[in-house]
Amino acid sequence: MTSWPAVTVETMLWEPEDVQQMGPGLSAYLGGSRNYVATVPATIAGAAVALPGVVLAAAEDAARELSRFDAELGHRVAAFGPVLLRSEASASSQIEQLTASARAIFTAELGGRGARNATLIAANTASLQSAIETADAITPAAIRQMHAILMVDQPRHTPGEWRAEAVWIGTSSQSPIGADYVAPRWERVPELVDDLVAFSSRVEVPSLVLTALAHAQFETIHPFTDGNGRTGRALAQAILRHRAVTRNVAVPVSAGLLADIQGYHEALTAYRSGDLEPIVARFTEASVRAVVNARQLVADIDQVRAGWQERVRARSDSGVWRVLDIVARTPVVDAPLIARELGIRPQNAYPLLRDLTEQGVLNSKAEYQVGTFWRSDEILKAVDGFAARAGRRQPAQSRPERPSPPRKLPPLRSTKPQPTRREPPGLGF
Known part of the structure; x- marks a missing residue:
């Protein structure tokens, strides 16, 4: 049709x-x-x-x-x-x-x-x-x-x-x-x-x-x-x-x-x-x-969080659990971000982040002229895994061949000149 x-x-x-x-x-x-x-x-x-x-x-x-x-x-x-x-x-x-x-x-x-x-x-x-x-x-x-x-x-x-x-x-x-x-x-x-x-x-x-x-x-x-x-x-x-x-x-x-x-x-x-x-x-x-890929990502993140529950040593009312909730959805954080999310002052966020770093849940790195960032390599691995699955190409034979209909275009007609710019190959489609 x-x-x-x-x-x-x-x-x-x-x-x-x-x-x-x-x-x-x-x-x-x-x-x-x-x-x-x-x-x-x-x-x-x-x-x-x-x-x-x-x-x-x-x-x-x-x-x-x-x-x-x-x-x-x-x-x-x-x-x-x-x-x-x-x-x-x-x-x-x-x-x-x-x-x-x-x-x-x-x-x-x-x-x-x-x-x-x-x-x-x-x-x-x-x-x-x-x-x-x-x-x-x-x-x-x-x-x-x-x-x-x-x-x-x-x-x-x-x-x-x-x-x-x-x-x-x-x-x-x-x-x-x-x-x-x-x-x-x-x-x-x-x-x-x-x-x-x-x-x-x-x-x-x-x-x-x-x-x-x-x-x-x-x-x-x-x-x-x-x-x-x-x-x-x-x-x-x-x-x-x-x-x-x-x-x-x-x-x-x-x-x-x-x-x-x-x-x-x-x-x-x-x-x-x-x-x-x-x-x-x-x-x-x-x-x-x-949908299939996103469900797998969610399952992977759930698995990581379950591992945190077993590994992290902290009281049930400790702020580290709230920090981990944030890290699960934003796996690279800094102290100001944690402070905003928790409604606390930045100086009160640092002890929580240091605690999780000492327990091996987070890793930290100082960024030049920006400050220190903390990351969860486990959550990042899950997100990278999602991207890797998305990027896997289907075999060529998995899509049925569909003959292309002949393309008929009308006669060309002239218009006034205009300036031109090329968009880089591969972009825009």
Whole structure:
């Protein structure tokens, strides 16, 4: 079934930068002014969503599994919510080839100086938190806010602002000529986002189906100069929350997508040709994998906490137990964080942290110009294990081959020139 509107294309004129200052020989050597093809996404606010019954049934079952996980474990392990959120942030960033250990990510969130990747993933966590907090209203402003938080330390990418230039995915940083994908010209972005938001409000479309299609349309629009992939997956979390599929925790769906990155990219391409089934299937499979993986993470953390109960020597009313409750959801801490959580002064937090360090439950390290951090290597190992499971690729033969329908595009038409910018390869999808 392919009633969904496919993208069309239009021709744009590209000119090398500073072409006016070049001599004709150099301009010709660099390729001179040439046409390239940009995407024109269809509007989808009122488009018919037609999918095989088996695909719809599977998506509905997966949505119920997400809701069941949230209902069963959300109220009991609300404290684990930040762990799952950070795991989703790490996994979502890993799709874009940003990887870092759990220890580095948690340390970066406390202001520790570390790898740039960890800082970016920490920013992604803040974006996902923003997605949850703004889920009551899926609006263009909410989407810009997600991006603004994600990209706060990258001002050259105009955090929270729609792009005012072209972006493309490909190997060349010089021009979009021959790029794998060229996003629509920037003048189209505001109207396309308004259309996407209207589609996201359609209550008759099943929740997970709507989430998958809205995500794919967002990535097709590519409304920002960078960070489109991470923002798009934050948007998916917001829609799941808005549709009440999840209420208590951010179930790490992006981690499920890690199992088949190639399939995810191919599904986006199929979506743009009018074939909805692959992207819905990818989100369905990712949701099921995410639930299984998240349940394992919760079980691992429970096991660690049970071990603490046996090993730690302290009175039942000692503050060390409250510290361990905090460490279970935030496995890298400092004294000010513990003080805020417990409602005590920082100087009173140090004895509790030292006690747990002396008992071998926590390890400490002084961070340059920041202070001392304490960590639970056991909880960090559980989170790293979660990321490792998420990153395991499925065998190629595990996904049935689906023939790609022939792609028919309308004749090209000319438009006015516009400035161009390349988005780094691999980012944004």
